[in-house]
Structure formats: structure tokens, C-alpha cells
Amino acid sequence: MYIVQIASECAPVIKAGGLGDVVYGLSRELETREHCVEIILPKYDCMRYDHIWGLHDAYMNLWVPWYGAAIHCSVYCGWVHGRVCFFIEPHSQDNFFNRGCYYGCDDDNMRFAFFSKAALEFLLRSNKRPDVIHCHDWQTGLIPPLLFEIYKYHGMEYQRVCYTIHNFKHQGIAGADALRATGLNQEAYYFQYDKLRDNFNPFALNLMKGGIVYANAITTVSPNHAWEARSTDVGCGLGHTLHLHQDRFSGVLNGIDYDFWNPEIDRYIPCKYTKETFEDKAKNKKALRERLLLRDVDKPIVAYIGRLDNQKGVHLVHHAIYYALDRGAQFVLLGSATEPGINAHFQHEKRFLNDNPDVHLELGFNEELSHLIYAGADMIVVPSNYEPCGLTQMIGLKYGTVPIVRGVGGLVNTVFDRDYDENVPQEKRNGYVFYDTDYLAIESAMDRAIGLWHYYPDEFQKLAIQGMEYDYSWKNPGEEYVKIYDWIRHHW
Ligand code: ADP
Numbered sequence: 001m002y003i004v005q006i007a008s009e010c011a012p013v014i015k016a017g018g019l020g021d022v023v024y025g026l027s028r029e030l031e032t033r034e035h036c037v038e039i040i041l042p043k044y045d046c047m048r049y050d051h052i053w054g055l056h057d058a059y060m061n062l063w064v065p066w067y068g069a070a071i072h073c074s075v076y077c078g079w080v081h082g083r084v085c086f087f088i089e090p091h092s093q094d095n096f097f098n099r100g101c102y103y104g105c106d107d108d109n110m111r112f113a114f115f116s117k118a119a120l121e122f123l124l125r126s127n128k129r130p131d132v133i134h135c136h137d138w139q140t141g142l143i144p145p146l147l148f149e150i151y152k153y154h155g156m157e158y159q160r161v162c163y164t165i166h167n168f169k170h171q172g173i174a175g176a177d178a179l180r181a182t183g184l185n186q187e188a189y190y191f192q193y194d195k196l197r198d199n200f201n202p203f204a205l206n207l208m209k210g211g212i213v214y215a216n217a218i219t220t221v222s223p224n225h226a227w228e229a230r231s232t233d234v235g236c237g238l239g240h241t242l243h244l245h246q247d248r249f250s251g252v253l254n255g256i257d258y259d260f261w262n263p264e265i266d267r268y269i270p271c272k273y274t275k276e277t278f279e280d281k282a283k284n285k286k287a288l289r290e291r292l293l294l295r296d297v298d299k300p301i302v303a304y305i306g307r308l309d310n311q312k313g314v315h316l317v318h319h320a321i322y323y324a325l326d327r328g329a330q331f332v333l334l335g336s337a338t339e340p341g342i343n344a345h346f347q348h349e350k351r352f353l354n355d356n357p358d359v360h361l362e363l364g365f366n367e368e369l370s371h372l373i374y375a376g377a378d379m380i381v382v383p384s385n386y387e388p389c390g391l392t393q394m395i396g397l398k399y400g401t402v403p404i405v406r407g408v409g410g411l412v413n414t415v416f417d418r419d420y421d422e423n424v425p426q427e428k429r430n431g432y433v434f435y436d437t438d439y440l441a442i443e444s445a446m447d448r449a450i451g452l453w454h455y456y457p458d459e460f461q462k463l464a465i466q467g468m469e470y471d472y473s474w475k476n477p478g479e480e481y482v483k484i485y486d487w488i489r490h491h492w
Pocket residue numbers: 017018305306307334335336364365366367370389390391392393
């Protein structure tokens with residue numbers, strides 16, 4: 001199959017979050033299955049050019065229709081760790097992608113509406129006719145409407161689209177400008193409820209809704225999140241739209257890259273280990289303590305790694321620190337906060353706990369340290385308010401670090417409670433799950449985990465090894481996406 005991914009990120013060259021990892025990881029998996037994959041991205045000024053090999057001209061004279069005129073673009077091609085990527089560079093006064101950032105501009109809607117239009121125009125003009133176009137998140141939500149309302153009539157009638165939503169919180173709320181600029185026009189038509197009209201604001205367009213309404217298949221990043229998005233407020237107003245299109249909507253769990261996250265080969269950890277040599281994990285624990293100046297005592301280390309924001313349940317992260325200390329455990333936190341209030345709060349906590357030899361708060365982003373924490377900690381807490389998929393629990397499992405998670409989103413699909421999950425046999429259970437957002441809920445789960453570590457160490461080790469046996473690589477998600485691609489190719 002010939003698949004083109006169109007996205008605003010692809011790790012490691014353009015990465016703001018999990019979207020970049022998925023675009024790269026899925027593309028690589030598809031290629032190992034002998035499908036042909038190309039990736040179309042904006043050419044941002046601030047992307048990591050050092051991760052692109054052999055950047056060269058691919059299509060220098062692309063004219064993209066825009067507001068009845070056209071913007072001249074150049075398209076470059078290069079390899080990002082083996083993946084073929086095309087980068088679109090518009091030459092206009094708008095400077096769409098020369099802003100020193102990926103997102104966060106006032107005209108983000110128009111920047112990515114332009115990108116969507118340009119990507120399709122590039123496919124059309126360069127005679128690329130993929131079997132499947134796979135686009136991602138609100139930034140490319142206009143691709144399905146543009147394909148089926150315009151490009152289909154210009155020689156792209158056989159292309160099919162899979163649209164993946166990574167985060168329902170950002171939907172791309174735009175005005176009628178987006179229609180006029182991209183040539184969709186016909187305001188009265190697109191401002192209907194069953195087309196692109198926002199479900200909350202009748203005077204606005206919702207680009208993500210456009211993707212849902214027009215795509216041949218819609219996915220989100222875990223089966224449980226697919227259910228939540230359709231049936232609860234997690235869909236941020238799109239629940240009814242998803243419900244109407246549920247026959248085309250499903251959840252496919254993300255994978256993680258085991259070439260990078262794997263204690264057997266991890267170059268960032270001092271002592272590599274497998275489930276057969278699990279006792280070597282203790283050497284990493286020792287190294288972690290030395291690095292963070294924690295005292296070497298007979299206590300478990302509980303960790304938190306992740307953004308510090310409301311999505312991640314920061315009030316419970318804060319509580320977990322003190323509860324772990326109270327219950328005879330040590331705590332390590334690695335996190336960064338963009339919101340000033342949350343940042344100030346954790347800076348204060350860091351100062352307050354500075355002299356405590358059982359806790360370390362590292363505020364900032366540190367990839368290398370994160371590997372040592374995954375390898376050295378005994379447990380990892382993930383108390384998210386919502387979590388479309390979640391990677392830290394899956395990485396924790398691979399490193400034999402027992403996850404303690406809130407039962408939401410993808411956490412439900414990946415972590416199975418040692419004591420209570422009756423749907424999973426005892427020998428397949430791999431962590432602890434709590435559901436409520438109050439302190440008692442997380443306390444009870446932490447209590448069970450820390451208690452097992454202290455009083456039944458063999459049982460705790462067995463649980464950690466059971467976690468290591470799970471395969472959360474891209475293998476299964478790759479297979480599921482191929483099935484979806486096959487389905488849309490043959491049913492539409
Ligand atoms: P998000 O909602 O941020 O995408 P995920 O759990 O899906 O959350 O992915 C988080 C990824 O980012 C993991 O690979 C985690 O190790 C990494 N990460 C998060 N915060 C930090 C940090 N402060 N330093 C290093 N890595 C981090």
C-alpha cells in the first residue's frame with residue numbers, strides 16, 4: 001500500500017508532544033511491513049534540521065490557491081531517521097511557518113488551513129496518488145473536506161482518508177475566512193450542523209469536526225478514550241458528532257519505540273537488564289540515588305515523569321509526594337510546567353523539600369534523566385484527569401517499574417489492577433488502578449503498592465516482571481492501522 005501521512009509534527013525533527021512520536025513510530029512500523037510511506041510536514045524555521053539527512057529540492061514551483069489568488073511554495077525532501085519527509089515552505093508575507101514556534105500564534109487556524117491545502121495541492125501537482133492519506137489532529141482537519149469537496153473532482157477520486165485525533169481539547173475553531181481562503185467557499189453549506197459548524201458556537205467552524213464528518217475512518221489513540229470521547233465530556237463537545245459517525249470511529253492504542261525505550265539496550269542507564277536479570281535493576285536504583293543525592297535505605301522509590309498541568313492531575317501528584325514519604329517510600333519527580341501558577345507551586349515545594357534525603361524534584365525537561373528514573377524507580381504514578389493514551393505507564397512497564405494509575409483513557413487499556421481486575425488473569429495483571437480524583441483514592445492504590453513492596457517483595461518483583469512481559473510496541477497498532485486502511489480502501 002502507498003500511504004501518505006500529513007501532520008504538523010514528526011519526531012524527532014518536529015516534536016511538541018505525543019503526536020510527533022506517533023507519526024514517526026507508525027510510519028516506521030508500516031515500512032517494516034513493506035508499505036510505502038511518505039510524510040508531508042510544514043517547513044518550520046525552528047525545527048531540528050540536524051535530524052534531517054539529504055535535504056533537497058523536490059518541487060520548487062508549487063502554486064497553492066489561496067483567497068482566489070495563489071501562494072508560491074517550495075517543497076523539499078529529506079530523510080528523518082530513515083523516513084521520507086516532504087517539507088512545504090510557502091513564500092508569502094504571512095510567514096506561516098517562520099515564527100520561531102510550531103503553535104501558539106493568533107492565526108494558527110489559517111496557518112494550518114494553508115498547510116492542509118498546500119499538502120493536497122502538492123499531491124495533485126506532483127502526481128502522487130496514495131491509496132491512503134492519514135492525517136492527524138485539528139491542524140489537518142480540513143484535509144478530508146478539501147479532498148472530497150474539491151480535489152476528488154481534479155483527479156483524486158480514489159484516495160481514502162484516515163483521520164486520527166490525539167487530543168480533543170484543541171479542535172481548531174475558525175471563521176468563514178478559512179472557507180474563502182481554501183476555496184471551499186459556500187458558507188451556507190459548510191455552516192450546517194452536519195458539516196463543519198461548531199457544536200457550541202453556531203458562528204464558528206470546527207476544523208476537527210470537518211475531519212470527523214468527511215474522513216473514511218476516524219480513530220483516536222486508545223479504545224477507552226474512543227468510548228469516553230463519544231459518551232462523556234472528554235469529547236469536548238464532539239460527542240454527538242462522534243456518535244453520529246460511530247460506525248467509522250474506533251480507538252487504536254499507540255505504541256512505544258522499543259529501540260529507544262528498552263532496558264536491554266538503553267544507553268542512558270548504567271546497568272542494562274532484562275526480566276531474566278531483573279536484580280540488576282537495583283544497580284540503576286543505586287545510580288539514581290547517587291545522581292539525585294537520595295539516601296541509600298531500604299525503601300521503594302515512587303516516581304512521576306510528565307508535564308505538570310491540570311490534565312495530569314497535579315493536585316494528586318503533589319499529594320503523592322507527601323503520601324509516599326509518609327508511607328516509608330522515597331519520591332522522585334521529573335516534570336515541567338508551562339503555567340506560571342503551577343510552576344511557582346512546584347518551585348516552592350522543591351525549596352521546601354530541599355533538605356529531605358528521601359525526595360527529589362527535578363523541574364524541567366531532561367530526556368536522559370527520564371531513562372534513569374524509569375530504570376531506577378520501583379513504581380510510577382500517573383494520576384491524570386484525562387489521558388488519551390499515555391506513554392509513561394507503558395514505558396514504566398517495559399522497565400519493570402510498576403504503574404499506579406487513574407482509570408481513565410488509555411491507562412485503562414494498558415494497566416490491570418493486581419488485586420481487583422477480574423477480567424484479567426492474576427498472572428497477567430501489571431499494576432494498580434484507582435478511579436476517583438480525591439486523595440483517598442490514590443492513597444489506597446499507593447498503599448497497596450508500597451505495602452506489597454515492603455511485606456511481600458517476591459510478589460512485588462513478580463508483578464514488575466509480569467509488566468515487562470507486555471508488548472506495547474508498534475507491532476499491534478501497526479497491524480490494526482493496516483486493517484483500517486484495507487477496510488477504507490475496499491468499502492468506499
Ligand atoms: P503527553 O500528554 O505529554 O503527550 P504522554 O504520557 O503521552 O504525555 O508522553 C509523555 C512523554 O514525554 C514520555 O515519553 C515522557 O517520558 C516524556 N516526558 C514528559 N515530561 C518529561 C520531562 N520533564 N523530562 C523528560 N521527559 C519527559
